[in-house]
Amino acid sequence: MAISRTHHISQQFDKELEDIRSRVLAMGGLVEEHLAQVLEAMTRPNLELAEYVAASDFKVNNMEVEIDAECTAILLRRQPAASDLRLVLAISKVITDLERVGDETKKVARVVMNMVSTGSPRSYYTGVLSMGHHVRRMLRAALDAFARMDSRAALAVAHEDQEVDKEMEAVMRQLITYMMEDPRSIRGVLDAVLAVRAFERIGDHADNICENAIFMVEGKDVRHVALEEIEQELNRSRE
Amino acid sequence: MAISRTHHISQQFDKELEDIRSRVLAMGGLVEEHLAQVLEAMTRPNLELAEYVAASDFKVNNMEVEIDAECTAILLRRQPAASDLRLVLAISKVITDLERVGDETKKVARVVMNMVSTGSPRSYYTGVLSMGHHVRRMLRAALDAFARMDSRAALAVAHEDQEVDKEMEAVMRQLITYMMEDPRSIRGVLDAVLAVRAFERIGDHADNICENAIFMVEGKDVRHVALEEIEQELNRSRE
Numbered sequence: 242m243a244i245s246r247t248h249h250i251s252q253q254f255d256k257e258l259e260d261i262r263s264r265v266l267a268m269g270g271l272v273e274e275h276l277a278q279v280l281e282a283m284t285r286p287n288l289e290l291a292e293y294v295a296a297s298d299f300k301v302n303n304m305e306v307e308i309d310a311e312c313t314a315i316l317l318r319r320q321p322a323a324s325d326l327r328l329v330l331a332i333s334k335v336i337t338d339l340e341r342v343g344d345e346t347k348k349v350a351r352v353v354m355n356m357v358s359t360g361s362p363r364s365y366y367t368g369v370l371s372m373g374h375h376v377r378r379m380l381r382a383a384l385d386a387f388a389r390m391d392s393r394a395a396l397a398v399a400h401e402d403q404e405v406d407k408e409m410e411a412v413m414r415q416l417i418t419y420m421m422e423d424p425r426s427i428r429g430v431l432d433a434v435l436a437v438r439a440f441e442r443i444g445d446h447a448d449n450i451c452e453n454a455i456f457m458v459e460g461k462d463v464r465h466v467a468l469e470e471i472e473q474e475l476n477r478s479r480e
Numbered sequence: 481m482a483i484s485r486t487h488h489i490s491q492q493f494d495k496e497l498e499d500i501r502s503r504v505l506a507m508g509g510l511v512e513e514h515l516a517q518v519l520e521a522m523t524r525p526n527l528e529l530a531e532y533v534a535a536s537d538f539k540v541n542n543m544e545v546e547i548d549a550e551c552t553a554i555l556l557r558r559q560p561a562a563s564d565l566r567l568v569l570a571i572s573k574v575i576t577d578l579e580r581v582g583d584e585t586k587k588v589a590r591v592v593m594n595m596v597s598t599g600s601p602r603s604y605y606t607g608v609l610s611m612g613h614h615v616r617r618m619l620r621a622a623l624d625a626f627a628r629m630d631s632r633a634a635l636a637v638a639h640e641d642q643e644v645d646k647e648m649e650a651v652m653r654q655l656i657t658y659m660m661e662d663p664r665s666i667r668g669v670l671d672a673v674l675a676v677r678a679f680e681r682i683g684d685h686a687d688n689i690c691e692n693a694i695f696m697v698e699g700k701d702v703r704h705v706a707l708e709e710i711e712q713e714l715n716r717s718r719e
Binding site for chain 1: 538541542544548549552555556559561569572573579659663666673677701704
């Protein structure tokens, strides 16, 4: 269930809030694009594309610093009340998560670069890739929920994270089998393990983005609260 | 070089800021204690102590939620100007990092629980333990720098993180050798790899805490800025 934003007497303030929101979404778009590119580079595999992603992460970092400075400036200039304050604080946390998704994506890009240079068999990466596509869909859904201020959709993404964790365990079991069957594969497979861990983290960050969307819309801090409880709470507040 | 805090006309406001600062330090103290306990549990090894740490992480989570709610309340009630605003924003970010240090410590506690139940040789953990003690000292130094509002000391910790990264590479090479020499060791050694990654993360979070200390004291966002540049900048601002 999405809510719409109230309007301020100051149109200028509305414009400023709209502006940082759209900058966060642009940052999210770039992070998503890098993740999609790194998955493509892992599939083919494609060294140049992986290098391009690794070299482009600085753009994400710059966006974080700029948006965070703008958040601080708005807090100083506008001293916003409850719901606007929550929006600014949520944005300030979401961009930290997005920046870290960028870091993890860069780690995966380096794994792909290694994979190409050492000629690792693509079979190591079958499960890893499927997990990567899963967290990519999760990240997109998290950003959509944040953009539409939709706490229901945000909660659905949080459920998805549990699926990713299960998938990760299966992929890890497969990778351990490869290593045990052929000890010469250990170094190569450990790279795939690194990619698995990076995707796991990206899933966690998507989850954090959703918690911030819920905080922003509902004014409730749902970190460390069981999913079932949050669901009941959201149902109650809509009765 | 430490700076002292200015006093407000409202003594009540001073008291509130002092209160959240001391709560952050208490939270930091608890996180540090858990990390020390998990290292002790890994050394002996001690199953009960590891279980205790894993079961105690919820206290850290609760502290994060409470302090964050207090930060939001202060922003609403006091609408603080520049340096106080920076203090509150820095605290709100530092507690996120502390909570994640707690998560990583819990992961290490689970590794120790596995280590005991599968009877993994303690030799796998020699390098891991030394790395763990290193990041523990880093975390303590980061919290000290934050408590004393000392941007110089914070910068020194950031240098330390590069040392931890080097140490990690050496430990990883050792662990890979164990796996290659005896494929039956793979599962056990992968647990040690998990602990290495968790300690690496804790080092990164200590680094983030320092960046927030510098932001709070100097009003400069030094994320993604090279250490040498930050050093020059701090020197210039003190001439």
